Amino acid sequence: MDSAASTAFITFLLLLPRLCASAGDKIELGEQLLPGKPITSDGGAFVLGFFSPSNSTPARQYIGVWYNVPERTVVWVANREAPAIITNQSSSSSSSVPKLALTNDSNLVLSDADGRVLWTTNITTVVPATTTSRPVAELLNTGNLVIRWNGATLWESFDHLTDTFIPNMKVRFNYRTRQSGRIVSWKDSGDPSPGSFSYGVDPDTSLQLLIWNGSKPYWRTTVWTGYLTAAEYLTAAGNMYLNVVDTDEEIYLTLRVSDGASPMRYVITNSGNFQFLSWNMNSSEWNTIYSWPTNECSKYGYCGPYGYCDFTAEPVPTCKCLADFQPASGEEWSRGSFSRGCRRKEALPCGGGEFLALPLMKVPDKWVRKTNLTFDECAAECARNCSCEAYAHAKLSTSSAKGDINRCLLWVGELVDTQMMGQTPRGRAGETLYLRVPAGFASRKARTNVVKIVLPALASSFLFTCILLVCFCKFRDNRRKQRQKRLMTGSVYTSSEFVDENPAKDLEFPSIRFSDIAAATDNFSKPFLIGRGGFGKVYKVTLENGQEVAIKRLSKDSHQGIEEFKNEAILIAKLQHRNLVRLLGCCTEGSEKLLIYEYLANGGLDAILFGMFMSSQPMLLKKNRAW
Structure with missing residues (x-):
């Protein structure tokens, strides 16, 4: 082998590794990325490589970036509409598999096994052939795939969003071009091609973000009020800040996380949910922190024109009509069909009416913006x-575009997609909407509110008074029963029981407290009075055990002494006969003298005690009666 051939062969051997595969976190000029040979970012957070989302045959291969966690989670796809088809999966030859390479014109190019270009970065910047600096593709630890040359960034994947929004990405709206960047859902879990749902800045206004189902609004955020930090989420895995940045050229949404936080991401699903997820290091799974829309009521225009979704309603948010409006169709509204919305109760004359403040509202869509008012x-x-x-x-904040720090919004048509937000876990939400209503409506509403407040208060007071009255009567009744119980069990014995326990020579007649008798007769009230005579008045009392007794309260005009009264009472108690009414007890306190007898119906005590002697008719006695 001559020297020239030897030199060429050695050069080929040295370049062979670079022509076959890349290494580390970069793809340099002439290198190729092959299936099964991914590269990892310098910090180890992300991976770039070929992946197949399904087990289809033939296998569909995509170039993607995913989190370097046990559950592969793809955050960016290059060729989502043009997968590489591998027909011979058993072949390990590099000529039979797709390749991603960095070309001389500074482009990343994906080609299939037959060499057909499936995807390219389409960079138009020309790198001079005489330059010593070479372009390089690098996977950053943020998940951003960039192509750099001579210190400048020629292309980056973060400018070409797919279905996921991660820290340091930007969802943009350009004021000059009126172009809005969107993240677009996968078609389904096994197909990363663009689906029906997308999320981004509203191209008709830069003050809100929307989820679209195709070209129709599906869900809408609250309107931006100028605060740089639009939302803040505190999780066990760290803090996340969703920021709105407004410049002269563009307005964009970006995401920041605290140092050391677990991986976090937003994703728009193929079912239309915009989710915020955080990686759980302990369970090695993604936890869903928030998801929008939260329910049917929060979907775009669900409650119809002039209707609003009340998020303060319990137990679930529900549709209601704005003040001075009523359902356009009461029948449909009662069935839970709200699409026709509401209509005014009375037409307003031109220039008439007043404005009612509705706080904590997500203001309607389709406004007219007036600047610097x-x-x-x-x-x-x-x-x-x-x-x-x-x-x-x-x-608005001072960073707002074109110096307009006063944001005035007017609604000259139907009010659509309105919500009452109330309080949220992160504090107050929404803003005050001023709604045109008939003149005097606010004062009538205030009076109605006063009535709504006063009537329940009066009803509560009345109910409370009734309860107190019932409790008092119950207490008094119970107290009387307790006195009657003491009258029955504590002091009263039948004369026969008393005589059996106390021989005649030792007999001391039972004395009953006057207070117990007074309580039993409700202080000698008329309902208990059954008779009166020269000796005094007679009261009837039913004891707790059902026994009826007659209480004779002797007149205070009697000149009989206490001792004579007691002796007479004891003497009567000693007289035991089945045909004589029994004396149960007596009371002598101060000038009061009372006798308690067993009650017999059909006649007064005088008739029972003395009738046999005063009767003009002879008494007929039963032959078998013993005296």
Whole structure:
């Protein structure tokens, strides 16, 4: 072999590894990326390589970037509409597999086994042939695949979004070109080609973001009020900040995470959900932190014109009509069909009416923006326009474009996709919407609200008073029953029981407390009074055990002494006979003298005790009765 041939052969051997495969985190000029030979970013967070999302035969191969975690999660796809088909999967020859290579014109080019170009970066910048600096493709630890030359970035994957939004990516809207960058869902879990749903900045206005289903709005964010930090999510894995940045050239949404945070990402799914997920290091799985839309009610225009989704309603958000509006079809509304929305209860004359403040609202879509108007000027602008239904005003941050720090929005058509936000886990949401209503509506509403507040308060007070009254009556009744119980169990014995336990010579008649008798008769009230005579009044009481007793309260005019009264009572108690009413007890306190008898119906005590002697008819006795 001559020297020239030897030199060429040695040069080929030295270049062979570079022609066959790349290494590390870069693809340099002349290198190729092959299936099964991925590269990893310098920090180890991301991987670039070939992947197949399904086990289809023939296998479809895609170039993608994914998180370097146990569950492969693709965040970017190069050739999502042009997969490389591998027909002979058993062959290990590099000539029978697709290749990704960096060419002399600084482009990354994906070609199939037959050499047909499936995807390219389409860089138009020409690198001078005389330059000593060579272009290089590098996978950064942010997940961004970039092509650099001579210190400049010629191309980056973060400018070509797929279905995922990760830290340091930007969802842009260019003021000059009116172009809006979007992330677009996969067609399904096994097909990364573009699906039906997309997410991005509204091209008709730069103040909100939307999810589209095809070309139709599917869900909408609240309108931007100028704050640089639009949202902040605190998770166990770290903090995430969703920022809105507004410059003279563009407005864009970007994502930042705290140092040391676990992997986090947004993704638009093939079912239309925009999800925020965080990687759980312990369980090695993705946890869904938030997902939008949260329910049917929050979908775009679900409640129809002039209807709104009330997120403060319990137990679930529901559709309602704005103030001074009613359902366009009560029957459909009652069936849960809200698409026809609401209509005004009464037409407003041109220039008439007033404005009702509705706080914490997601303002409607399709507004007219007026620049550099103060709040009062914004209100006046709407008031003098007969077609203006509502307005909203906000002070934007000083970073807003073109120096407009006063954001005035007017609605001159139907109010669509309105929500009452209320409080959120991260604080207040939404802003104040000023709705045109009939003159005097606000004062009538205030009076109605007062009635709604006062009537329940009065009803509650009345109910509370009734409860107290019932409790008092119950307490008094229970107290009387307790006194009756003490009257029955603590002091009262039948005369026979008393005599059995106390021989005549030792008999001491049971004395009952006056307070117990007074309680049992409700202080000697009329309902208990059953008779009266020269000796005093007689009261009837039913004891807790059902026994009825007669209480005779002797007149205070009686001159009988206490001792004579007691002796007489004891003497009566000693008289035991089945045909005589029994004396159960007595009371002597102060000037009070009371006798408690067993109650017998059909006659007074005098008739029972003395009727046999006073009767003009002879008494008929049973022959078998013993005396």
